[in-house]
Amino acid sequence: xxxxxxxxxxxxxxxxxxxxxxxxxxxxxxxxxxxxxxxxxxxxxxxxxxxxxxxxxxxxxxxxxxxxxxxxxxxxxxxxxxxxxxxxxxxxxxxxxxxxxxxxxxxxxxxxxxxxxxxxxxxxxxxxxxxxxxxxxxxxxxxxxxxxxxxxxxxxxxxxxxxxxxxxxxxxxxxxxxxxxxxxxxxxxxxxxxxxxxxxxxxxxxxxxxxxxxxxxxxxxxxxxxxxxxxxxxxxxxxxxxxxxxxxxxxxxxxxxxxxxxxxxxxxxxxxxxxxxxxxxxxxxxxxxxxxxxxxxxxxxxxxxxxxxxxxxxxxxxxxxxxxxxxxxxxxxxxxxxxxxxxxxxxxxxxxxxxxxxxxxxxxxxxxxxxxxxxxxxxxxxxxxxxxxxxxxx
Numbered sequence: 001x002x003x004x005x006x007x008x009x010x011x012x013x014x015x016x017x018x019x020x021x022x023x024x025x026x027x028x029x030x031x032x033x034x035x036x037x038x039x040x041x042x043x044x045x046x047x048x049x050x051x052x053x054x055x056x057x058x059x060x061x062x063x064x065x066x067x068x069x070x071x072x073x074x075x076x077x078x079x080x081x082x083x084x085x086x087x088x089x090x091x092x093x094x095x096x097x098x099x100x101x102x103x104x105x106x107x108x109x110x111x112x113x114x115x116x117x118x119x120x121x122x123x124x125x126x127x128x129x130x131x132x133x134x135x136x137x138x139x140x141x142x143x144x145x146x147x148x149x150x151x152x153x154x155x156x157x158x159x160x161x162x163x164x165x166x167x168x169x170x171x172x173x174x175x176x177x178x179x180x181x182x183x184x185x186x187x188x189x190x191x192x193x194x195x196x197x198x199x200x201x202x203x204x205x206x207x208x209x210x211x212x213x214x215x216x217x218x219x220x221x222x223x224x225x226x227x228x229x230x231x232x233x234x235x236x237x238x239x240x241x242x243x244x245x246x247x248x249x250x251x252x253x254x255x256x257x258x259x260x261x262x263x264x265x266x267x268x269x270x271x272x273x274x275x276x277x278x279x280x281x282x283x284x285x286x287x288x289x290x291x292x293x294x295x296x297x298x299x300x301x302x303x304x305x306x307x308x309x310x311x312x313x314x315x316x317x318x319x320x321x322x323x324x325x326x327x328x329x330x331x332x333x334x335x336x337x338x339x340x341x342x343x344x345x346x347x348x349x350x351x352x353x354x355x356x357x358x359x360x361x362x363x364x365x366x367x368x369x370x371x372x373x374x375x376x377x378x379x380x381x382x383x384x385x386x387x388x389x390x391x392x393x394x
Contacts, residue, residue: 006120006389007320010382013116017377020044021112022094028083028101028108031139034059037081037111041136044115048122050134053157057149061136064157065121067128073161074131076154076345077117077384078338079110080140080165089368104370106168106354109377111136113166116381121388131158132388144300146337155344162309163347164387165338166380170361172353174373177317177383178329179350181307183265186237188299188335189274192259193218193281197290199254208252212245214288215256219243221284222260225276230269237263237333238277263333265302303339306346313348316386320379334365352380 029037038054038061045052045063053062059081088095088102096102118134135154139145155163172178195215200208219240230236238260245256262277264270278294285292317326329351338349355362356373363369 006385007382009123010116010120010378010385013119013381014378017112017116017381018374020115021108021374021377024108024111025094025103026097028096028098028103029081030085030101031082031141031143031145032058034081034138038136041081041111041115045118045134048118050118050122056152056154057138057145059138060145060149060152060154062154062157063118063134065118065125065128065132065134067131068126069129070131071129073159074133075388076133076135076160076163076341076347077114077388078135078137078163078165078341079114080107080137080145081111082107082139082141082145084141084366086366086368102368102370104367105141105365106372107140109168109354109372109374109380110166112377113380113384116377117384117388120381120385124385124389127389130161130388133157133160140337142299144337144340146340150340150344160345163341163345164309164313164350164384165341166350166352166384167336168354168372168376168380169351170355170363170365170370170372172329172351172355174353174356174376175321175379176325176327176353177313177321177350178327178353179305179310179313179317179348180328180331181305181310183302183331184305184329184349185303185336185339186263186265186331186333187270187302189262189270190259190297190299191262191277192257192295192297194293195256195258195285195290196293197252197254197288200252202250202252205252209289210252211256211290212253214285214290215243215245215258217288218258218281218284221280222277225273225280229272229276234266234269235264235331235333236269236273237261238273263335265331300335300337301339301343303336303349304342305348306342309346309348312387312390313350316390317350317383320382320386350383352376352383
């Protein structure tokens, strides 16, 4: 069996890949609760004859395929496993069977593609020049499963030299690949600002200290952080996404609560946002006679791809998808905890187009109507396998 057979064999796995993806889609689990999912993955890896470890990073699963004659450090291929607390639209043959929970970001497809890559590579073990670590990671959606797996030694089971991950992306057309050197996804922090005033009758505002007015002024003032503090050549986002205050039409409440997110690609810009947002809030709140309680919740760092690894991806992606279907995207302000792997090892995070408006597959990620064009699953499995088979290493 030669590497030239890889494309045909990957396409031949298509029905299995779809079946795996749909089985996982029917039974979604939230971060660090992926027990059924982990059992499904571990069972398949075990049937392939891989060495398997479970409970890595709480519910993560790792499979190891040892090369017959390794000539360099291993490559790690990662798929995330968790779902989201979203109620899926009804009427789908393979819809979620768990109320209030669905795979609304493509993680079911990521697992399917990685299981497909493992299937392809087991049959080509003698062609491997490196061990391959198949990393199935829990809790990507905001709970930092990557850090937990790294802390549990996923990079140290065997000497690991590089790390790669694919992410299905419906804003991009099916059958395309998108990768860039440097930042590809943003750093993310969350904040909450509790603004305390003095409640009173809405008809006598002069006897109260209105936290709603203070909060409204604060929201407006925050718009100046990016426009007047961040270098125009750098990208940044400050978004207030939640504003809660009061419950009655005739009462000024005691407090108002603002919550939001900060996004950036540059460490210096991230530090600036962390400094300026609370300072601007404090000034606006004090000017209105209120008091501020501010909390910053640090999130994931930016996803920074390594140039040599990106070049490797482009070469093998051209073989799998065709050279004309390999593109360089603008950085995205979404966040991803694969960033922690890329802080430890060189590698790349790759977006695989999975949208198809002609088939009604165009809903955004994290939407109850989210879906993927499953025809891309064999291509993703092929791409992962080709990355592992590179004799010189990415």
